[in-house]
Amino acid sequence: MxxxxxxxxxxxxxxxxxxxxxxxxxxxxxxxxxxxxxxxxxxxxxxxxxxxxxxxxxxxxxxxxxxxxxxxxxxxxxxxxxxxxxxxxxxxxxxxxxATMPLYLNGLTGKSSILVTANEYLAIRDAEEMGQVYKFLGLSVEAGVKRDTNEKLDNDSKKDVYAADIVYTTHGSLGFDYLLNNLVQSKEDRFMRDFY
Incomplete structure (x- = not known):
């Protein structure tokens, strides 16, 4: 070993x-x-x-x-x-x-933990199903994507998503969110937390 x-x-x-x-x-x-x-x-x-x-x-x-x-x-x-x-x-x-164990552990920090998965279906399914565990334990959880891919989250909705203790999202959404977060007109319009 x-x-x-x-x-x-x-x-x-x-x-x-x-x-x-x-x-x-x-x-x-x-x-x-x-x-x-x-x-x-x-x-x-x-x-x-x-x-x-x-x-x-x-x-x-x-x-x-x-x-x-x-x-x-x-x-x-x-x-x-x-x-x-x-x-x-x-x-x-x-x-x-x-993933529930490391997400819970790191969600305790108050800095947010993000699980990046392959598609919207998995992100939403896992946020809903596994989210029951985090909510039972007193942490917040959000999905960073919508079921309808034509429906987009506005900045206020994204602020709510990224303020959660645990976020389930896709690589595509996270990549575009990172780009949009850095293209805002003012610092107050940013919706992602600082990296740590």
Whole structure:
């Protein structure tokens, strides 16, 4: 096992330990973990510090809201995504559920997390379905695209989208939004958050 695999499996073990602890929490206690995590981040802890606990909370919420508890390989994929590693999963292996964990963790920062997918259908479907988990845990979620591709979002709507904790969009929409955000007449017309 190489160094990266050891790190991923070590973190998987930590997440699984935390999963045992959060399983017995009430819905109210589970939801309040989001406020606790945000406070800890504001007090100097990092997303890496709280990863095992936050992933466990998201795993439990995935189960309670969607009836799906992530498999170990999905947790490993989520850890890899958070650590900025490339992660390949085939069709049907659960990329959508895998993404809930790093999106939740990074959505806690208040800086927004963006998931970029291939088409409008997937962005809207995932924002609606997985959005139930984030909303249950107290985070906001938006889709950066519309079902009707002829319907365009105005600047105010885009401000609402990019103000969300978690955004699901497409590569084409994000690219054009970035371009339009930089072509505005004044700074007040910008709708995207600063990158971090």
């Amino acid at each position: 190489n160094k990266i695999d050891k790190k991923l499996h070590f973190l998987l073990g930590k997440v699984k330990e935390e999963c045992k602890k959060v399983k017995c929490l009430s819905d109210y206690e589970l939801k309040n973990k989001t406020l606790e995590f945000k406070e800890r981040l504001n007090n100097g802890e990092t997303t890496d510090d709280i990863l095992p606990e936050a992933f466990a909370v998201c795993c439990e919420a995935d189960y309670r809201v969607l009836g799906m508890f992530p498999y170990d390989v999905q947790i490993l994929g989520g850890i890899a995504l958070h650590l900025c590693y490339l992660c390949e999963m085939n069709t049907g292996e659960g990329k959508t559920l895998t």
